[in-house]
Amino acid sequence: MLKIGLTGGIASGKSVVAARLKERGAVLVDADALAREVVEPGTEGLERIVAEFGAGILDGGGRLNRPRLGEAVFGNPERLAALNAIVHPLVRARAAAITAAAAADAVVVQDIPLLVETGQGAAFHLVVVVDAPDDVRLHRMQELRGMTAEAALSRMAAQATREERLAAADAVLDNSGTVQQLLDQVDGLWDGRLVPFAHNLAEGKRAPRRGGAVLEPHRAxxxxxxxxxxxxxxxxxxxxxxxxxxxxxxxxxxxxxxxxxxxxxxxxxxxxxxxxxxxxxxxxxxxxxxxxxxxxxxxxxxxxxxxxxxxxxxxxxxxxxxxxxxxxxxxxxxxxxxxxxxxxxxxxxxxxxxxxxxxxxxxxxxxxxxxxxxxxxxxxxxxxxxxxxxxxxxxxxxxxxxxx
Known part of the structure; x- marks a missing residue:
């Protein structure tokens, strides 16, 4: 199967791309959804978080109090690392199980917000990055999510830089325009690259190459x-x-x-x-x-x-x-x-x-x-x-x- 890592900074439009890929036939593995799933009541994840952060991290119904947990780790790299050490391996294990159950010729897309930050790029056949300029993302967070400029900039600073994400990308989807323009790019990627790649992979054959020797100036x-x-x-x-x-x-x-x-x-x-x-x-x-x-x-x-x-x-x-x-x-x-x-x-x-x-x-x-x-x-x-x-x-x- 073809394994795709999908990522992008906050307010880049990654969710729109993930939904479109699922519509086109991809098996979608949503890391955020899995991160919530692995800390539901009765799970090993929640037990370990309580052991690490104390019972006060739960709400009155015994569920994880996410705002309180956010306060506990925000601005504290050591506490954030402790939380990630609990949640990330559980999410990866659940994602691996979903991937293993997919068909041999499937396109499996893992939606991972922190793919670059956690160094997971080598685990995929391709890394797809949804990109938008920082000022565009900042505007979206303020206008569409009601965030203050300070809060939005803080969230952006906690993630990889735009340059770091682009350096990790095998394919870039530009979301600086309209939603339809983004969807058209997704369709082009699906039809022109992902489906043929998945077919070649299932057949165990190289992609065809056509044309003679065309020399290009050296590219960085x-x-x-x-x-x-x-x-x-x-x-x-x-x-x-x-x-x-x-x-x-x-x-x-x-x-x-x-x-x-x-x-x-x-x-x-x-x-x-x-x-x-x-x-x-x-x-x-x-x-x-x-x-x-x-x-x-x-x-x-x-x-x-x-x-x-x-x-x-x-x-x-x-x-x-x-x-x-x-x-x-x-x-x-x-x-x-x-x-x-x-x-x-x-x-x-x-x-x-x-x-x-x-x-x-x-x-x-x-x-x-x-x-x-x-x-x-x-x-x-x-x-x-x-x-x-x-x-x-x-x-x-x-x-x-x-x-x-």
Whole structure:
């Protein structure tokens, strides 16, 4: 199933989006509703809150007195942390149970106001953020909720900043306009991304890619995007994965590239790579068979040292290549050395940029990137290998060492 984390600041319009997604067919898990459910009378949650905060936290009917609890934790980070330590695990457990009961091809949307603050982004295939400028949200809280400016600003300050939420977002819904404009964006996201993603995930196949090699100027968002995806992959199998590194052209500042994120997943050996395959597929990165070796280079012509497992993203709106290699292998070392050479040697960056631009122009009419990729391969052996090997020797470059 496709798991979506939905979040947004107070008065951003997140509830409108959640309701629309449910109308379109999503299984909705509302964290706020669950937070109330897990502290109902007779629950473990309420018992633990009473033990922590005292019986005075209850009203005359034995239910949680929420205003009194709010007063107890407001402005007191330690008491708030104690409350969160009780409620958040219970909410997550209940959400997990609802998710587990959903159909294999379902789109499960978890509405989590504090998703960013609690660092849960890596647990989802996508994080969707409902966004509105701070001044718009402030106006809504005052006009629609009757809050004072001071109270509204205090509530906003207690949450993640707008910049922090946007940094965590795989998709952003802009709610600075009308409700209908927001609903149209939700429908576009559902039809154009979520449903195809869920279908690909259920089928265990990568999203199709069409068109030739189109190079784009380097984008700062590539590093941020790679970081989010790397965290998601690492969380899928922490016992098997040694590291996830951003490699390839999008990892090199200043280098034009196809809008495709390349990540290298380091594992102890290829046996671990095989065990990792179904876990990566469940995380949204199914295996692509038939691409299981890099071209050996003169420094190590043994083909077995260049074996890998290759996965690609099921998300139709974000192209990702995942290269699973044994740490210490020739292919693993080459990918890291090549990236660091381009990052640190301006002449190398210029040389490769010119080569890429020439080939992209030559194969501009190709329906896929295959011809472009094949034409680049001799350059990696004939030009890059001797130059970057000399650079590594001159600078003392060594690949990272991962703690076992």
């Amino acid at each position: 968002r590539w590093a941020q995007e790679a970081g989010r995806i790397a965290a998601r992959i690492a969380a899928a199998a922490p016992d098997l994965i040694l590291a996830v590194e951003h490699i390839g052209s999008t990892s090199v500042p200043g280098l034009a590239a196809k809008d495709v994120i390349d990540l290298q997943v380091a594992v102890p050996d290829l046996e671990a790579a095989e065990r990792l395959a179904p876990l990566l597929a469940a995380a949204g990165f199914p295996a692509v068979r038939g691409v299981e070796a890099d071209t050996p280079k003169p420094g190590d012509p043994d083909r077995s040292a260049w074996l890998k497992r290759f996965h690609a993203n099921a998300d139709p709106c974000c192209a990702v290549n995942v290269h699973v290699r044994a740490a210490g292998s020739a292919g693993w070392r080459y990918a890291l050395m090549f990236r660091d050479w381009l990052r640190n040697d301006p002449s190398a960056l210029e040389l490769y940029a010119e080569h890429k631009a020439d080939l992209a122009a030559r194969y501009a009419g190709s329906p896929t990137t295959r011809a472009y990729a094949d034409a680049k391969e001799p350059w990696f052996t004939d030009e890059a290998w001797p130059r970057m090997s000399a650079w590594a020797e001159a600078t003392g470059w060594e690949p990272p060492s991962y703690a076992s």
